Amino acid sequence: MSNGTEIIPNSTYILFFFLMVVVCIANRDTDNTVKASKFNKDVCINLVKNEEYKEMKKENNYISTDMNHKKLIVGVVIIHVCFMLIGASGIISTLKEKNIFYGLLINMIYQLTLIIMIGVAMKQYLITSFKKFKADRISVNIKRVLAGVGIAYLLSGIARIIQMTMCSNISVSANQSNVSGYFVYYPILSVIMSVIMGPFTEEMIYRGILFRFFSKYGELCAVLSTGFLFGTMHMLSSFGNTNILLFLCQWLDYFLSGILFGFIYKKYKNIWINVSIHGTWNLIGSVMLLTKIMLTK
Numbered sequence: 001m002s003n004g005t006e007i008i009p010n011s012t013y014i015l016f017f018f019l020m021v022v023v024c025i026a027n028r029d030t031d032n033t034v035k036a037s038k039f040n041k042d043v044c045i046n047l048v049k050n051e052e053y054k055e056m057k058k059e060n061n062y063i064s065t066d067m068n069h070k071k072l073i074v075g076v077v078i079i080h081v082c083f084m085l086i087g088a089s090g091i092i093s094t095l096k097e098k099n100i101f102y103g104l105l106i107n108m109i110y111q112l113t114l115i116i117m118i119g120v121a122m123k124q125y126l127i128t129s130f131k132k133f134k135a136d137r138i139s140v141n142i143k144r145v146l147a148g149v150g151i152a153y154l155l156s157g158i159a160r161i162i163q164m165t166m167c168s169n170i171s172v173s174a175n176q177s178n179v180s181g182y183f184v185y186y187p188i189l190s191v192i193m194s195v196i197m198g199p200f201t202e203e204m205i206y207r208g209i210l211f212r213f214f215s216k217y218g219e220l221c222a223v224l225s226t227g228f229l230f231g232t233m234h235m236l237s238s239f240g241n242t243n244i245l246l247f248l249c250q251w252l253d254y255f256l257s258g259i260l261f262g263f264i265y266k267k268y269k270n271i272w273i274n275v276s277i278h279g280t281w282n283l284i285g286s287v288m289l290l291t292k293i294m295l296t297k
Contacts, residue, residue, distance in 0.1 A: 072121035073209055076114055080205050080233075083110045087178075088236035096181070104182045104189060111197040118204045125208070126271070133272035141276065144268070148277035149284065152260055159253035166249060173250040174237040183289050191286050199278035206230050206258065207265040207274050223262035230258030 086092060096103035119126070133141065164170055172180070182190040206226045214222035231254035238247055265274050 072117050076117050076121065076205060077209065079110070079114060079117075080201075084233050084236045088239055093178075093237075096178075100181055100185055103178070104186055104193070107182075108189065108193055108197065111193065111201050114201045114205070115197065118201070118208075122204070122208065129271050133270050133276075141273070144273055145276050145280050148260070148264055148273075149281050152257060152277070152281050155256040155260055156253055159249065159256055162252065163246070163249035167246045169243070169246055171242075171246070173235060173254075174242075175234050178237065180289060183286070184293055187290055187293075191283075191290075194286050195279050195283045199275050199282055202230070203261065203271055203274040203278055207261060208271045211262060211265055219266050223259060223266055226262050227255050227258035230261070231255030 092103050092106060095106070179190070179194060182193070206229065210229065211222045211226045214225045231251050234254040235247065235251045238250065242250070261274055261278065264277060265271070268274075
């Protein structure tokens with residue numbers, strides 16, 4: 001799907017150029033050549049002025065679309081990294097020990113800040129992507145979401161099998177443990193954070209911003225780079241708290257998820273498909289976690 005949207009415009013340019021060359025060769029005398037040149041110029045001007053052509057070009061150029069607010073975009077990445085480092089330092093854990101609501105509140109303020117900044121910096125990109133997402137049939141989008149979630153669980157299962165095979169101590173990551181704690185006391189706010197806010201901010205940072213940045217060096221590089229960063233950032237709070245083998249097994253789970261989301265974005269070039277799959281995956285996980293909490297009470 002993604003390759004098709006890029007190849008068709010390039011083929012059109014080549015065909016258009018070839019036809020113009022044929023016209024110039026066929027009209028060798030001066031008068032005809034002048035007329036042909038004027039015709040070519042008029043056609044080019046009309047193409048440039050044509051709004052549909054501009055829109056098509058804007059949609060296909062998914063790497064550079066709406067990257068004008070570079071300071072805000074850099075700010076989003078910096079805030080995300082700083083928050084991850086603060087979490088790794090144990091400050092949030094200390095606040096949670098006093099009152100778990102403080103930890104949840106900091107998380108939600110952080111994500112809300114990112115959502116506002118992303119909305120301002122990448123408004124046109126989000127609108128254009130959503131129009132393309134909405135243009136597809138609902139049944140098609142549902143199939144994509146179900147397929148994505150299914151593959152995500154398959155990869156997660158593989159990572160868990162590797163963990164059970166290689167590690168004697170089986171446990172969830174510190175990141176997952178922190179999230180589970182929020183669900184016990186504040187389930188509604190936790191669902192909002194995990195199903196809506198989290199998937200949106202993470203997909204926008206890793207796929208909407210970083211993937212498009214690394215794509216300058218090739219899409220495979222973008223997939224691997226964002227997958228590595230996605231896995232590493234989710235494991236920052238586990239640094240120093242677990243043995244290296246268990247750490248790598250838990251990191252692999254997040255890394256494979258990041259790789260999957262990278263390939264999904266590479267295929268569809270639409271951030272809302274990623275957000276939908278990520279959100280649905282977290283929704284299923286949230287329902288399972290809440291069910292487990294209710295059964296243990």
